[in-house]
Amino acid sequence: MLSENPKIMLHSPFPDASALMLQAMQYVNDPVKIVHCQNGRFMFYYLNQSACSIFQKLGFDPATFTGKIPTDIFPTQLAQTLIRQYSLVVEKKQEMTFDVPMRDANGNMCYFQRRLIPLPDQSGEISFIVSMMHDVSDEEYQRKNQQRLAVMLENAPAIFMFADRQSIFYYSPVALQILEVDTQQAIALPPHTFFDDPRFFETVVISSLQANDTWKGDCQMRTLTGKAFPASVIVMVQRQKNASEDEYIFICLDRREQYNLQQRLFESERMARIIINNTQQYAFIRLDTFGNIISWNQGAQRLFEYESDAVVGRPIGMLEPISTETEGVGMPIGKLINQVADIQEFVFENRCVSSMGRLFYAKNILSSLYDHVGRHIGYSLIIQDVTETRHLTGELRRKRRETEIFIDNSSDIILRFSPKKVCLFINHLGESITRFSKATLIGISLDTIIEAHSDWKVIHTLVEHVIANGNEYEQQSTLQSFGTGKLTFAFKALPEFDEKNRLETIIVIGTNITKEITAQEIVLKTLTEAKELQEFKMRFQKVISHELRTPLAGVKMSSDIMERYIETLTKEELVYHTKEINTAVREIESLLDNMLLTMKVETQTLKAILRPCDIIDICRQKITILQKEASIFHPIEFSSPHDHLPCKVDTFLIHIILRNILQNAMSYSPQYSPIHVWAGIIHEKLCITIHDTGMGITETDIPHIAEPFFRGKNAENVPGIGMGLFVARHCIELHEGIMNVQSELGKETTITITLPFVEAF
Secondary structure (H helix, E strand, O other): OOOOOOOOOOOOOOOOHHHHHHHHHOOOOOOEEEEEEEOOEEEEEEEOHHHHHHHHHOOOOHHHOOOOOHHHHOOHHHHHHHHHHHHHHHHHOOOEEEEEEEEOOOOOEEEEEEEEEEEEOOOOOEEEEEEEEEEOHHHHHHHHHHHHHHHHHHHOOOEEEEEOOOOEEEEOHHHHHHOOOOOOOOOOOOHHHHEOOHHHHHHHHHHHHHHOOEEEEEEEEEOOOOOEEEEEEEEEEEOOOOOOOOEEEEEEEEOHHHHHHHHHHHHHHHHHHHHHHHOOOOEEEEEOOOOEEEEEOHHHHHHHOOOHHHHOOOEHHHHOOOOOOOOOOOOOHHHHHHHOOOOOEEEEEEEEEOOOOOEEEEEEEEEEEEOOOOOEEEEEEEEEEOHHHHHHHHHHHHHHHHHHHHHHOOOOEEEEEOOOOEEEEEOHHHHHHHOOOHHHHOOOEHHHHHHHOHHHHHHHHHHHHHHHHOOOEEEEEEEEOOOOOOEEEEEEEEEEEOOOOOEEEEEEEEEEOHHHHHHHHHHHHHHHHHHHHHHHHHHHHHHHHHHHHHHHHHHHHHHHHHHHHOOOOOHHHHHHHHHHHHHHHHHHHHHHHHHHHHHHHHHOOOOOOOEEEEHHHHHHHHHHHHHHHOOOOOOEEEEOOOOOOEEEEOHHHHHHHHHHHHHHHHHOOOOOOOEEEEEEEEOOEEEEEEEEOOOOOOOOOHHHOOOOOOOOOOOOOOOOOOOHHHHHHHHHHHOOOEEEEEEEOOOEEEEEEEEEOOOOO
16 A cells, blocks of 8 residues: 555655565565654555555454554554554664554454654654564463463373383473482483383373374373372373474373272271171161162171071061051151162151061161262172160150249249350240240340340349359349330349259340339329329419409409590590400400310320311411400511412411410511411422511520420510410320420521421312
């Protein structure tokens, strides 16, 4: 591919030499690329045919190279590498060689050796760089394979040797170690040196290799010091075309360890056979795959009272009673073998019969037997007479069961712990009181339990005391709730020791003494409630008598003036005194309403009855009424995103809530200061907010403002009995809602009422 840019020419003393040079490069086998250098910028100028083919295989379009810089063609990292190499050649002004890895279109890694030749112009500056590429991927692959082979040979557990017939010229490290050869002795030793019979190599191995390229076999080898050892040997011939003599590869495995293991195995089998045949306590029986007896030891002879000649070759079923309909245990051996052809190991009990007709219970261990290649060749059966053990176990189980029933139905809590404070037992009453089942509690440490259940701390203290001191410990009248209500127990911890006087378990017994102290608690509670009720009545009477005097005094004064001076009073004066009387009457009505509602709250007779209504209309109505009735004017501004909001509430209670909170806002705000009311839906909840710019509430008073008769520290000069917000909060709670108060002293107060939104259908 010739350059299409006539202005850029390679430097040559002859006018047409550059064109001839480019044309000649088309026939160069190696890929050639020419790069133009100008002011530190490198641009591809020319690719010969071989270079075009290479870049096409690498997934690039050679037609796009001419006039492009490296970053236009190659990925950023590779392009930066090329630019650095070109810059280095220009700087040094000498030929340089670099290795560059690249991936082909299929993602396979290729390796190229790039020879960069600078071409100076007449002034000595480098105008062009000739890049000659040489594909070394195969060489790199071979080099890595040789490295892998070397690592494998260095670390392989087998003996590796390379040799011809006269000498061994390579030993692996393992070969040097096993054959006891040092590096100085290793040279010029013939291969037959390490065979126990030197003629074996020539007569057997070489003869076989002449007919076949590989020989495998077991033979005796020896070390250089003369120690013989068994080995498995593989010899492979390697014939070179121009070599005068064949070369051989030796791979030898040292079989000494395997041989020793086999000898020990044979000895172990012999000893096991002697032990089995002479064991009297257990019957050792070997079966074929069909369940027929093929061996019989002395223990089997004693247990079943059969000589071996009488049973060998017969089915195992002859040792079991014909009928097991009564007192049957487990599964017959013959039936088990028929159902499961390949049993790994199966432990079971059944009934057996001796030659004299004696029935007994037997514990059986049935296992499959396999040969050295894994074929199933039969079964081994170990039988033990457990009749007496079974009888004693049954008696012990019965006694233990009786004890467990007694303990489980005890009227006390009974627990048992290990010296490591792990729970071992809990009785039925303990499960009921603590709400822990046996499955949940047993096996759990007390340290773990008390992290989540503080009620167990008293038991933890008792157990720790016994572990530390080894004696009984009691703790009376310890209150334990255990999540089932408050119960009082007297706990006692008792140590249990084993035969070596070591602490074995700790028993904790808890006796319920709640009844003994219940009467006293009831009396104390009754006295406390009576005292609180008396105090409430006295406070109630005191507040009511004091608060009723103020509006009654206003009524009395206005009525006296009207009575005495009715004929001389002007119309405006009559209207004024009438309004004063009406205002006082409304205060008395509000006070009496709150008194009645407070009594209903205390007696829990106040209920919420939900009915369909429009909460927007209720808010507007209540605001209008309060503004007409108020003696001091406060503009109440109402807003809502809804014109109508149908829902289900108790209309009476909503009126009480709005009246009490709005009256509070009006009482504790200066005249003409606005009060803002908003109603709507937030997060699917019905919300009403009432905001005023009054005196505010102190931070310490906010948690108490809804308590009965509570007055804020900054509200002593404002009339009121402290029942309005108390009644409002209970009316909100009857709707399953909440009241939230936010206030800044001297600036503002916002009360938010949040109720469940129940749609009115």
